[in-house]
Amino acid sequence: MTAPTPEYRHSKCYANTRGGCSTSISGEHYISHALIRLYTFDDPDVRIQPTPNYRIPVAIQPKKFVANVLCAAHNNGLSDADRTALTFAAFLREIALRYKNGAGEWGAPEEVEISGDDFQRWVLKLLITHAAADVYMDKDGTRVKTIVPDEAIDLLLDRAMWPRTWGLGVTGDLSNSHLKFDPFTQVETATSNWWSAAPLIKHEPRLLFGGIVDLAGVSFTLCLFNQSEALLHDGEINPLRRVIQRPSALSWVFDGVPKTVRFRWSDPWKHLPITFNMRR
Ligand SMILES: [Zn+2]
Numbered sequence: 509m510t511a512p513t514p515e516y517r518h519s520k521c522y523a524n525t526r527g528g529c530s531t532s533i534s535g536e537h538y539i540s541h542a543l544i545r546l547y548t549f550d551d552p553d554v555r556i557q558p559t560p561n562y563r564i565p566v567a568i569q570p571k572k573f574v575a576n577v578l579c580a581a582h583n584n585g586l587s588d589a590d591r592t593a594l595t596f597a598a599f600l601r602e603i604a605l606r607y608k609n610g611a612g613e614w615g616a617p618e619e620v621e622i623s624g625d626d627f628q629r630w631v632l633k634l635l636i637t638h639a640a641a642d643v644y645m646d647k648d649g650t651r652v653k654t655i656v657p658d659e660a661i662d663l664l665l666d667r668a669m670w671p672r673t674w675g676l677g678v679t680g681d682l683s684n685s686h687l688k689f690d691p692f693t694q695v696e697t698a699t700s701n702w703w704s705a706a707p708l709i710k711h712e713p714r715l716l717f718g719g720i721v722d723l724a725g726v727s728f729t730l731c732l733f734n735q736s737e738a739l740l741h742d743g744e745i746n747p748l749r750r751v752i753q754r755p756s757a758l759s760w761v762f763d764g765v766p767k768t769v770r771f772r773w774s775d776p777w778k779h780l781p782i783t784f785n786m787r788r
Pocket residue numbers: 518521522523524527528529530578579580581582
C-alpha cells in the first residue's frame with residue numbers, strides 16, 4: 509500500500525471525487541465487521557449467507573462480506589463511524605439480552621454517550637456502500653442502479669457541514685409503521701434480525717437521496733435533501749412522517765427506570781430528546 513496523494517483518484521473508490529485516494533482498494537464491509545462479530549458472539553467458525561442481491565452464492569466468513577468500492581486511505585478514515593455504531597448496538601443488545609422480553613431483569617438506570625456526527629456518518633456510509641456496489645433491489649427483484657451525489661461524499665468525509673434540513677432522524681411517533689423504536693421486546697433484534705438498509709431514491713436521474721437503516725431495533729432515516737415538508741406530511745405511506753431530526757437522546761423507560769443513548773452533535777441546530785415509555 510502506498511500513501512494517499514492529494515490528486516490521485518482511484519477509479520473504483522466511490523469517495524474519489526476530490527482525490528486523496530491510495531492505490532489499493534480495500535474491502536469495505538457492507539455492515540461493520542465489528543457489528544457482525546458482536547451479533548455472532550465472536551464465534552470464529554460462524555458463516556453468514558447474504559441475501560441474493562449481494563451476489564455471494566455461498567455462506568462466507570463475516571470478514572468476506574465486503575464490496576470493493578473504497579480505497580484503503582478513505583476506508584481507514586471512516587473507522588470512528590464504525591466504532592460509534594458498535595457502541596450504540598452493544599449497549600442496547602446487552603440490555604435486551606438481560607431483559608429477555610420481560611422474563612429477565614431491566615435493572616438500574618444506564619446511559620451511554622456517542623457522537624451523533626459519527627453515527628450519522630455511519631448510516632450514510634452504509635447507504636453509500638450499498639449504492640456503490642449496486643446491491644439494492646426493487647420490490648419486484650430488479651437491481652437498482654443509483655448515482656451517489658458528490659455532496660454525499662463531502663458530508664461523509666466531513667468536508668461540508670450538514671444543512672439543517674438534511675440528515676439523520678428517528679421516529680417521534682410510534683404510529684409510523686415504517687420506522688422501529690423497540691430494541692427490547694423482540695428477541696430477533698438481539699440475534700438475527702439486527703440490521704437492514706433501504707435507500708430513498710430520486711428518479712431521473714436515479715440519485716441516492718438517503719435511506720432508512722435499522723440497527724439494534726431502531727430505525728434511522730437519513731435525508732440528503734430538505735425534509736421539512738416530508739416531516740409534516742401525514743400520509744400513511746410517508747416514511748418520514750413526524751420524524752425528529754438529530755435527537756439529543758433516545759430513552760426507553762420501564763417502571764420509571766431509563767436506559768438512554770445520548771448523542772453529541774457539533775452542529776449548531778436544535779436537538780430534542782425522544783422518550784419511549786414501555787408497558788408491561
Ligand atoms: Zn479513495
